[in-house]
Amino acid sequence: QLQLQESGPGLVKPSETLSLTCTVSGDSISSSSYYWGWIRQPPGKGLEWIGSIYYSGSTYYNPSLKSRVTISVDTSKNQFSLKLSSVTAADTAVYYCARLLLGSTRIDYWGQGTLVTVSS
Amino acid sequence: QSVLTQPPSASGTPGQRVSISCSGSRSNIGSNAVNWYQQLPGTAPKLLIYSNNQRPSGVPDRFSGSKSGTSASLAISGLQSEDEADYYCAAWDDSLNGPVFGGGTKLTVL
Numbered sequence: 001q002l003q004l005q006e007s008g009p010g011l012v013k014p015s016e017t018l019s020l021t022c023t024v025s026g027d028s029i030s031s032s033s034y035y036w037g038w039i040r041q042p043p044g045k046g047l048e049w050i051g052s053i054y055y056s057g058s059t060y061y062n063p064s065l066k067s068r069v070t071i072s073v074d075t076s077k078n079q080f081s082l083k084l085s086s087v088t089a090a091d092t093a094v095y096y097c098a099r100l101l102l103g104s105t106r107i108d109y110w111g112q113g114t115l116v117t118v119s120s
Numbered sequence: 121q122s123v124l125t126q127p128p129s130a131s132g133t134p135g136q137r138v139s140i141s142c143s144g145s146r147s148n149i150g151s152n153a154v155n156w157y158q159q160l161p162g163t164a165p166k167l168l169i170y171s172n173n174q175r176p177s178g179v180p181d182r183f184s185g186s187k188s189g190t191s192a193s194l195a196i197s198g199l200q201s202e203d204e205a206d207y208y209c210a211a212w213d214d215s216l217n218g219p220v221f222g223g224g225t226k227l228t229v230l
Binding site: 037039045046047048049051052060061062063096100103104105106107108110111112113 | 122152153155157163164165166167170171176208210211212216217218219220221222223224
């Protein structure tokens with residue numbers, strides 16, 4: 001059974017960089033059929049796609065966040081990571097990592113989510 | 121402001137049938153499949169419907185999806201108390217080159 005687990009600091013100061021890692025277990029991150037992505041949900045609000053990465057390293061970012069986002073993959077560790085720079089309170093959210101079917105919004109596996117609060 | 125438009129709330133009594141709409145445009149719902157997610161309080165979303173009207177294994181047939189033009193709909197028949205959750209539609213957007221979501225509909229079982 002595939003499992004995804006987010007890890008990283010739960011508190012980040014304004015203007016700093018948010019860094020999260022998603023560890024994939026139960027299957028290889030090098031599967032050719034899937035993207036690996038980050039999705040966030042501010043408290044009490046809806047879902048927002050941040051970006052996705054293919055195992056080869058090809059990345060796809062939400063244009064509204066593109067200037068601040070970097071997603072990378074480490075196939076040797078079966079992990080992928082998110083960096084979001086220059087954070088503000090508006091970036092406070094539950095951050096989910098997920099597996100997306102190529103060219104689709106079909107997400108059959110999600111991490112449990114991790115709350116990241118931006119505050120001084 | 122979400123790219124896909126959903127009503128913020130819906131409600132029904134046990135046993136009733138309820139429907140949740142999702143409106144988009146030619147670049148998303150009009151061109152691509154719609155998926156639906158159920159999010160129970162404090163948990164990650166769960167895939168409920170994929171490819172407009174397909175149910176993953178384990179999802180009861182009380183849940184059904186449909187799509188017409190640039191709109192989609194999720195129907196829940198025989199409403200149960202455990203169906204009380206937030207429901208999100210999602211579709212690939214060709215302009216964004218990525219997924220877009222609806223703002224979510226909070227379903228209350230009265």
